[in-house]
Amino acid sequence: MKKISDLVPENVRALSAYVPGKPVRQAERESGIRCIKMASNENPFGPSPLAVAAIREASSAVNFYPDTDANELRLLLGARHNVQPEQILVTDGSTALIDIIARTLLAPGLNAITSEKSFIIYRLVTLASSGRFIEVPTRDDGFDLEAILAAIDQNTRIVYIANPNNPTGTIFFADALDSFISRVPEHVMVLLDEAYSDYGEFYARKHRQEYSRSLDYVRAGRENVVVLRTFSKAHGLAGLRVGYGVGDAHMLRYFAQVRTAFSVSVPAEAGAIAALRDEAHIRLSLERNAEGVEFLMPKLREMGFRVVPTSANFIYLETTDDPTRLARGIQNEGCIVRSLAPWGVPNALRISVGTPEQNRALLKAMAKAMQGVNAG
Ligand SMILES: Cc1ncc(COP(=O)(O)O)c(C=O)c1O
Known part of the structure; x- marks a missing residue:
């Protein structure tokens, strides 16, 4: 045996x-x-001092399980992004959601595509989900969106796009993304990883550019786009583990079925709510x-x-x-x-x-x- x-x-x-x-x-x-x-x-x-105070206060309630849907945070994020709360899924960091999406959509014989020199987690979650991992060469140290489009075939289920990209720090702007999204076939989920969106917006403004209209795709009812954000970067809460996706409500329900219950803790939800308000x-x-x-x-x-x-x-x-x-x-x-x-x-x-x-x-x-x- x-x-x-x-x-x-x-x-x-x-x-x-x-x-x-x-x-x-x-x-x-x-x-x-x-x-x-x-x-x-x-x-x-x-971290924001307001978040630290909220975490401290919430810690006295940790004998209770958290709200598994983080509804209070979801409502706040929905209002902030002008989408329905059902179009938001909160997870214990955005890495967890990347993994959930891979596990939901990939299987042997299917593939996921990204750029060389991008976030290493994409490779890990793809291979762990038995998918084939395809990396296309970079262009000007960042994503070559045309090459990614050309690599898509009938077995592709996910394209991972990090904007700004980690580790190269490169960015592309809203018009380039519009042109890309309009040509991605409907059988492919575009995972728009905007973990560094606050920095991206800051730099885009400096260059008199528009950073991203990613949330407009979701608002317009596009099913195959999910936008990932996190509280780990500009909000200073990497150790707390809170991230979220904004996407189609129907798809998010599938992702919710795959996630671990109660993964966003009571202090994590409270800290994220306070951090969001501390502009x-x-x-x-x-x-x-x-x-x-x-x-x-x-x-x-x-x-x-x-x-x-x-x-x-x-x-x-x-x-x-x-x-x-x-x-x-x-x-x-x-x-x-x-x-x-x-x-x-x-x-x-x-x-x-x-x-x-x-x-x-x-x-x-x-x-x-x-x-x-x-x-x-
Ligand atoms: C591109 C990118 N996406 C997602 C994450 C993960 O962030 P989180 O802490 O929300 O899991 C990181 C963290 O370094 C990142 O660089």
Whole structure:
């Protein structure tokens, strides 16, 4: 008789586990010094104080199960986005919803498409759902929407589009998205991952462009578009785990059948509601992030990296050194950054923008680490 470990299906055996940004305590143990984390695109300016107060208050009610549909938050989001509450599905982070959508729509023989150098979770959830994963080459470091359209066949069920893209920080604007969406066939679900939408809107405005009309597709009754948003980035609540999708009510009911019941906790819903109302905190986070980007970009270029202009809260840079070795050297100088080698990009690092003090510390750590790499 075979052992259970020999019976794990082939598609699961072939998966490699998601490698997250290293937790601060682990990095400090490894490197023996105090570390700051600039590796997971979190908000370095902290959560909204209003959210913290709401979480504290809600914690006295955690003897009760949460409202599994997060109705209060759903109502608020519906009003905010001018859609019906039934067109919103709240999950424990948007990663959970990406997984739910893959599990709902994929099966052996079916495929999902995205760009090279995009969010690694797309690959994991596709393969875990027994789908075939197709990546098309990037164009100008970001999504090549025409190439994605050309890759669609009758077995395609999902196209994952990250805008702004993680890890390259690239963006495309509303007209390009309209043109793309109008040509996607109806048997394909477009998962529009707008985790960095607040940053995207900020940068689009700066370039006098319109960021995205993604919610208009849902308002117009389009069944095969779902827009994903999260409280993990501009709202500063990555550790709380709240995200949501805006989409067709009928499709969202299927996704709701696949999700885990009670996955959004009582404090998580309360914190998200408060964070949504704290617009001043979001504005401040976006402005300070833009200052950090402007400070870091030229300095990183001076250091010899190829730096891609970002429309998010992180910076993608290519190096001629081994990125994993370089990231380790930077960690040994007190800053955790992300080597993109585990993402299949063998020559790049991704750095999350920090506070002014963190950004200065990062540059110092990088300069020292590069001396070490060149000497060694
Ligand atoms: C493109 C993209 N989508 C989704 C997420 C996941 O966010 P959440 O914390 O809501 O699961 C991230 C997080 O880094 C991301 O970069």
